[in-house]
Amino acid sequence: MPFIQLIKANTRMEFIEMKRYLPNTLSMIATVYIIFLGMLLGINVIGDPAQAEANIQHLIVNYIFWYLTLMTLSNIGFTITMEATRGTLEQLYMSPLGMWKILLSRLIGYIALHGVIVIGLLYLSMATANQWLYLKPDITLTILLITLVGIVGVGFMIAGASVIFKQIQAFMQILQFILAALAFVPLSVAPILILAPFVKGVDMIRHVMIQGYSWTDFTAMDYTALIANSLLYLLIGIFFYLKCEKIAMSRGLLGNY
Amino acid sequence: MKEEILIEVKGLKKGYKKRKTKEWVQAVNNVSFTVKRGEILGLLGPNGAGKTTTIKMICGLIVPDEGEVVINGITMQKNRLKGLEHISAVLEGNRNLYWRLTARENLEYFAGNRGKSRKEKMGEIEKLLSEFKLKQKENELVSNLSRGMQQKLALAVALLADSDVILLDEPTLGLDIETGYEVRQLLKKISEAGKTIIISTHDMPVVQDLCERTVIINNGKVIADEKVEELMNLFETSAYVLTLGNELTEQQQKELDAKFPINELLDGGKLTITLEQDNDIYDLMDLLKKENTIIEKIDRTTIDFEEVFMNLIQEEKNHAIHSIN
Structure with a gap:
């Protein structure tokens, strides 16, 4: 299967790059660990003790989502910018499998590696703080993965903009505030946000972690909304990216930086 | 046996608007050529002639305004990914690597x-x-x-x-003489393996050593599409070095420039001249005889591909000037 080989090659590439840029990887690990630890220990001190556990759960769910979303979204745009700077972007476009599949496999590798690190760090920080959150890995991970599909779709939209404009850092800075708002505002406060990417997923995981929801506590409508939202954003994202790619090719912008 | 055409480049056109001046530049203007399976084609031209744009349109990295590229029966503009199964490329040399x-x-x-x-x-x-x-x-x-x-x-x-076609954009650019030679030897080996290769280059020894045929582009247009050997013969038979016994008069020089624009007077009374037709030698003799110029020696020059290239570009320039006038 060519696509499986593509995923393997790009996951290995992400892993090698993490090893080659070790100081950067270590500082990322240390930062996330300190943040988790800070949240687990700090909320007990700062917040209302009666509400402490719910606060921690709420904050950590939001943080993990915000972190993974931001990493995923900035990674795909950053990949395009980096490849264009290095001079390898056009070489990637020479693959008969198509650039969007290369980007997708890069993201899969990136999410897999970072996902393992973040979840590992979460458990490590829980052990360090001796504060065990109410995690249900089966349902939490499933919802998380489906939600990430939609995030990847938004990532493709950013990739499309990067193919044409190359420099999108300023936009990314604004985006992280928008993402924070989406991750932290509960769906019950603004139901319209169900149409936004990943909000339904965060909301469902909040219910699992804070209210102890299980598979059967969600309605078929909840699952349908989650899957439909993710698939729709993925499809729109890929369509948008391919359109941008076409524009870049007709304007001769691929090799430009 | 009929030789199979693997690449067909048909009437490619591509224009850009310059970013600062907004001036329209026709980078490639109606470029057409074909490449047979197993052939090595040199794509030549001065800087800005449109070589890289042409190469990128062949790979489908740039979409042409008009025209199409067909590789092994697949139209790149319609089915780029399928076409890419037959192509690999080195577009920016060492920058193509991680x-x-x-x-x-x-x-x-x-x-x-x-x-x-x-x-x-x-x-x-x-x-x-x-x-x-x-x-x-x-x-x-x-x-x-x-x-x-x-x-x-x-x-x-x-x-x-493991593709049928390899596109190489300036494969020896920036290399020292020794490494350039080594890379040329490697390219020779690759060509012997039966690959169809298009090389865009300024490196004339690469063309002379490796390419069977060359397409020369200037100002976005094809100005020559010939076998390297034929181009060499064409210029070799028409290029002469005359050793003159006395200096040319001003009038003779003027007439010489008008009739035979590719000429150069060197030290020691040597005049190098390229004649367009075999009969031109008689006109040249008449011109020299008029002022009793002594001809001590006439040699046919040995020409390398660099001179062939320069002559072609010069001819194209002269032609353009004549058209304007």
Whole structure:
């Protein structure tokens, strides 16, 4: 299967790059660990003790989502910018499998590696703080993965903009505030946000972690909304990216930086 | 036996608006040529002639305003990804590689990017590393390799794709004489393996050594599409060096420039001149006889491809000036 080989090659590439840029990887690990630890220990001190556990759960769910979303979204745009700077972007476009599949496999590798690190760090920080959150890995991970599909779709939209404009850092800075708002505002406060990417997923995981929801506590409508939202954003994202790619090719912008 | 045409470039046109001046530039203007299976074609032209744009349109990296590229029966503008199964390219030389990966990791990564497993390509990777004398440096980061080695690795990556067509944009650019020679030898080897190659280059020894045919582009247009040997013959038979016993008069020089624009008066009374037709030699003799110019010696010049190229470009310029006038 060519696509499986593509995923393997790009996951290995992400892993090698993490090893080659070790100081950067270590500082990322240390930062996330300190943040988790800070949240687990700090909320007990700062917040209302009666509400402490719910606060921690709420904050950590939001943080993990915000972190993974931001990493995923900035990674795909950053990949395009980096490849264009290095001079390898056009070489990637020479693959008969198509650039969007290369980007997708890069993201899969990136999410897999970072996902393992973040979840590992979460458990490590829980052990360090001796504060065990109410995690249900089966349902939490499933919802998380489906939600990430939609995030990847938004990532493709950013990739499309990067193919044409190359420099999108300023936009990314604004985006992280928008993402924070989406991750932290509960769906019950603004139901319209169900149409936004990943909000339904965060909301469902909040219910699992804070209210102890299980598979059967969600309605078929909840699952349908989650899957439909993710698939729709993925499809729109890929369509948008391919359109941008076409524009870049007709304007001769691929090799430009 | 009919020779199979593998690449058809039909009436390609591409224009850009300059960013600062907003002036319209026709980078490629109605470029057409074909390449047979197993042929090595040199794509030549001065800087800004439209070579790289043409190469990129062949790979489908730039969409032409008009025209199409057909590779092995597949129209690139309609089915680019299918067409790419038949093409690999070295577009920016050593910049096409990942400098923070080792030589071997680069080969493995690009094989994976074409959907091939490391296991499947292991044998070929070993063979390429040995053939390209990269075996000892296989675990070195590309950033630590010399420019020549990086260039060889970029070629190896293109070869690993196992495609029918290889496009090379300036494969010897920036290399010292020794490494340039080494890369030329490698290209020779690749060509002997029956690959169809298009080389865009300024390096005339590459053209003379490797290319069977050349397409010369100037100002976005094809000004010559000939076998290298025929172009060489064409200019060799019409280029002469005359050793003159006395100086030319001003009037003679004027007439000479008007009738035979490709001429140069060198030290020691030597006049190099290119004649367009065989009969022109009689006109030249008449012109010299008029002022009793003594001709001590006439030689046919041996010409290299660089001179052929320069003559063609000069002719094109003169033609353009005549058209304006």
